[in-house]
Amino acid sequence: MICENLGINQSGNLTFAGRDTVDLAKKYGTPLFLMDEERIRHNCRVYVNAMKKYFGAGSEPLFASKAASFKAVYKIAMEEGMGVDVVSCGEIYTAKSAGFPMEKVYFHGNNKTDFDIKYAMDAGLGYFVADSREEIDAIDSIAGEMNICQKVIIRITPGIDPHTYDAVATGKVDSKFGFAIETGAAENIVGYALEKKNIELCGFHCHVGSQVFDSDVYFKTSDIMLEFIADMKAKFGYEAEILNLGGGYGVRYVESDPAIDIEANIAQVAERVKTKCSELGLKVPAIKMEPGRSIVADSGLTLYTVGSVRVIPEYKNYVSIDGGMTDNPRFALYGSEYTVVAANKMTEECDFSCSVVGRCCECGDIIQENVKLPSSVKRGDIIAVMTTGAYNYSMASNYNRLPRPPIVMLTKTGEYTAVKRESLEDIIKNDL
Numbered sequence: 001m002i003c004e005n006l007g008i009n010q011s012g013n014l015t016f017a018g019r020d021t022v023d024l025a026k027k028y029g030t031p032l033f034l035m036d037e038e039r040i041r042h043n044c045r046v047y048v049n050a051m052k053k054y055f056g057a058g059s060e061p062l063f064a065s066k067a068a069s070f071k072a073v074y075k076i077a078m079e080e081g082m083g084v085d086v087v088s089c090g091e092i093y094t095a096k097s098a099g100f101p102m103e104k105v106y107f108h109g110n111n112k113t114d115f116d117i118k119y120a121m122d123a124g125l126g127y128f129v130a131d132s133r134e135e136i137d138a139i140d141s142i143a144g145e146m147n148i149c150q151k152v153i154i155r156i157t158p159g160i161d162p163h164t165y166d167a168v169a170t171g172k173v174d175s176k177f178g179f180a181i182e183t184g185a186a187e188n189i190v191g192y193a194l195e196k197k198n199i200e201l202c203g204f205h206c207h208v209g210s211q212v213f214d215s216d217v218y219f220k221t222s223d224i225m226l227e228f229i230a231d232m233k234a235k236f237g238y239e240a241e242i243l244n245l246g247g248g249y250g251v252r253y254v255e256s257d258p259a260i261d262i263e264a265n266i267a268q269v270a271e272r273v274k275t276k277c278s279e280l281g282l283k284v285p286a287i288k289m290e291p292g293r294s295i296v297a298d299s300g301l302t303l304y305t306v307g308s309v310r311v312i313p314e315y316k317n318y319v320s321i322d323g324g325m326t327d328n329p330r331f332a333l334y335g336s337e338y339t340v341v342a343a344n345k346m347t348e349e350c351d352f353s354c355s356v357v358g359r360c361c362e363c364g365d366i367i368q369e370n371v372k373l374p375s376s377v378k379r380g381d382i383i384a385v386m387t388t389g390a391y392n393y394s395m396a397s398n399y400n401r402l403p404r405p406p407i408v409m410l411t412k413t414g415e416y417t418a419v420k421r422e423s424l425e426d427i428i429k430n431d432l
């Protein structure tokens, strides 16, 4: 199986975090998001320990919470000693409600409104990751009104194509994010920010993309960013204290995805950073990384119930489930791969090729194509989609007025509902 927390028990059912998924589907109903708390903690610890060990004090991982944002996950990240990234007031509010220490929060996004900026400063948020000249002006003037000096990191575009999907490749020069080194925009904005009275420039950030398996990408990125730091030191006498290398380590959605040894990767990147710093005559900055997917993806599993099986002889077969693009829009958005199984028929041969489709009124409402299921698949069977902990719940919608599924967190000793199932009243609660 693609992750250690998956298995098959004596009843031939899929297990997740050691629990029978078919029993859980019966108990909580479907669609259902399950999350494995121990796996989230394990993934956090891999980063926290490796970054401390190889990069040293001041270096730490920040959980990119857009991957999964709800109170329980911020609480877990806090307990494991992570910082967090947020991209909206909604995420700030959720983190704050969970008791997350605001000084360890980094505020991202290419368009923070004045309202967002005030809200974040009022909340005492640690760092802004500034993404435009307009934002730097707004931070400076709002911080001035509030009589504070706001810590800021500038988002830089190192100009790297991480050889991944274009839609999630954000480190390239033509990206909507950041200031490109190549065009001179990065250098100009550093000079500009250094002049601002109510801004304390703390360093630089970059993020080259997602689902990255190749450690070469981080070598190249850190080389370029450290050269940039050295260049800024020479030009402005300013040496960055923080270098944030972004997120993006890949996870296994399907068998053919490689497994990454994150600790070994971090060790190699640290080696490279230290060597480069001594070549350039820099002190080693506090390194931050921002894993999102690799913290929560394999900690999640979605369960659905089959409603119908449609066989169109000589053409195509469809298995319809009771959720769809409303709880997992990733195939519809960018054709993401997933491993899909019949959780109550794990020992049967899978010789029925089909598309597993959702219940929305959209032909594009597809969870996965070319899925192999047992030919006995029928109404009432439980379908499991693996590795759904990242960018599923956080991208979920109420299209077709479908209530969002609950998140049930499985723990070492039991389970708890981290997010309850939306009710029909919830669906109309803002309708006047």
Ligand SMILES: *Cc1c(COP(=O)(O)O)cnc(C)c1O
Binding pocket: 064, 066, 067, 085, 108, 207, 209, 210, 211, 246, 247, 248, 249, 290, 291, 292, 293, 294, 390
């Ligand atoms: C999305 C994002 C991340 C997390 O990426 P993953 O692929 O989920 O690890 C980190 N940093 C920034 C700026 C992002 O936009």
